[in-house]
Amino acid sequence: TQLLEQSPQFLSIQEGENLTVYCNSSSVFSSLQWYRQEPGEGPVLLVTVVTGGEVKKLKRLTFQFGDARKDSSLHITAAQPGDTGLYLCAGLWNTDKLIFGTGTRLQVFP
Amino acid sequence: GAVVSQHPSRVICKSGTSVKIECRSLDFQATTMFWYRQFPKKSLMLMATSNEGSKATYEQGVEKDKFLINHASLTLSTLTVTSAHPEDSSFYICSARARWGQFYEQYFGPGTRLTVT
Numbered sequence: 001t002q003l004l005e006q007s008p009q010f011l012s013i014q015e016g017e018n019l020t021v022y023c024n025s026s027s028v029f030s031s032l033q034w035y036r037q038e039p040g041e042g043p044v045l046l047v048t049v050v051t052g053g054e055v056k057k058l059k060r061l062t063f064q065f066g067d068a069r070k071d072s073s074l075h076i077t078a079a080q081p082g083d084t085g086l087y088l089c090a091g092l093w094n095t096d097k098l099i100f101g102t103g104t105r106l107q108v109f110p
Numbered sequence: 111g112a113v114v115s116q117h118p119s120r121v122i123c124k125s126g127t128s129v130k131i132e133c134r135s136l137d138f139q140a141t142t143m144f145w146y147r148q149f150p151k152k153s154l155m156l157m158a159t160s161n162e163g164s165k166a167t168y169e170q171g172v173e174k175d176k177f178l179i180n181h182a183s184l185t186l187s188t189l190t191v192t193s194a195h196p197e198d199s200s201f202y203i204c205s206a207r208a209r210w211g212q213f214y215e216q217y218f219g220p221g222t223r224l225t226v227t
Contacts, residue, residue: 035218042114042203042218043154088153096159098144098205098216103153 003027004091004101012107013079021074021087021104029091032065032072033098037086046074079108112138114206116219123194123226130190131222133204139184140206144216145177148201160187194226 004025013019023032031050035043047056049065049072056063062075072089089101113136123129133143141162146154158168158179166179176198178190187206191198205218 040201040221040223042116042205042220044218045215048215097156099156100146100154105151 004089004099006087006089006101006104008104009102010105010107012109015080015108015110016078017108019076019079019106021076021089021106022071023073023089023101024071025091026070027091027093028069029093030069031092032069033090033092034063034072034074035088035090037088043086043088076106079106081108081110084108112136112206112208112215112217114204114217114219116202116204116222118222119220120223121225123224125195125226126193128190128192129194129224130188131202131204131224133187133189133206133219135185135206135208135217138206138208140187140208141184142207143181143187144205144207145179145187145189146203146205148203148221150201154203157189191224194224196226199224199226 007022033048034046037043047063052067052069054065060077064073084107087104090098093099115134117132143160145157147157148154156169157172158166160166160179160181162181162184168174181187201221201223203221205216207214207216
């Protein structure tokens with residue numbers, strides 16, 4: 001079973017703090033995506049990383065794909081209340097199925 | 111951008127009845143659609159892969175007779191929860207895969223909240 005473990009499971013921080021979310025697996029993925037989901041809505045794609053070692057930046061968000069394409073991280077600088085949500089990594093398995101990680105629930109307090 | 115819609119957004123049904131959820135790709139064709147289930151405060155769990163014109167492929171542990179999937183056209187897939195029970199209450203999310211050249215992107219619908227009473 002291809003399993004994507006995210007850590008931490010929950011994160012509660014003050015506005016302005018930095019944070020990192022990790023997504024780890026023992027499997028190699030063709031590509032890895034990060035999503036954010038609001039309650040009662042579908043997940044929204046933030047970024048796709050494809051190449052081992054790749055780093056992508058999206059404003060205050062920095063995404064990194066591990067060299068072996070088994071893990072990834074999401075770093076948020078100066079978190080804001082609007083960053084609150086469920087963050088999900090998802091790996092593309094066998095170029096066919098998108099398997100989601102266990103999720104990290106982030107709460108940013110003003 | 112590519113848009114995926116789901117209907118209904120919320121449905122309440124009585125135990126023993128069946129309910130159908132539609133997933134449509136509005137501005138692109140999707141030969142492959144996926145159905146996910148999400149429990150409260152949990153991640154998305156892949157239920158099945160739906161291919162246009164052929165039978166769906168179900169993930170291990172998902173009852174194919176319970177969750178009927180039909181992908182009748184390149185823009186529509188339906189999930190029917192048959193003889194629903196309270197334990198089927200969940201948030202069901204579909205996604206549609208679009209091909210852009212040699213790359214694929216997967217777009218998600220807004221989800222359907224099913225409550226079985």
